[in-house]
Amino acid sequence: MPTTTINGHEIHVDDEGFMTEYDEWTEDLGKVLASQIGIDMTDEHWQVIRFLREDFREQGETATVRRVQTAGGVPPKRLFQLFPQKPAKKMSYVAGLPKPHGCV
Template identity: 65%
Template sequence: MPVTKIAGRALHVDDEGFLTAYDEWDPELAERLAAQIGIDLTDAHWKALSFLREDYAAQGETATLRRVSAVGGIPTKDLFKLFPKKPAKKMAYIAGLPKPHGCV
């Protein structure tokens, strides 16, 4: 697996830049990752990211957009506003998780 440096930290990533080591993530890193893709995190963003992290820990895979909406209780329309264009990929990237299955 490739290693990249962000904010002076060595991070393990896949070929698309998604983190591959769950424990290398922290909220400060999330802020940096979000800034790289033009997103300023708000409480609404953190609700989605927290759900993703908790769900991943319990399920062992990154939640799909449908799961975040149905189980996480965040309407799909809101997710598209928070994470414009490809919200599932952007949420996973910022949350330090693998790309969800089914994302191209």
């Protein structure tokens, strides 16, 4: 597993750059990850990211767009605005989680 250094933080990532160690993530780091992919974090972004972190801790897998709607209360339309084009991958990247495996 490679490591990469982002803004002075050394983190373990997969080949694409998604973090692989849940506990290496902090909100400061999340902000840096977001800026790497052109996202300026707002309270609404944080609401999604905090839900993803919490949900992963309980479920052991990354929530899909569907689950962020049904369990996290954020509608898909908004998710596509907050994390344009590829919301599922972008939000999991910022949250320091693997890409979702679910089909829906």
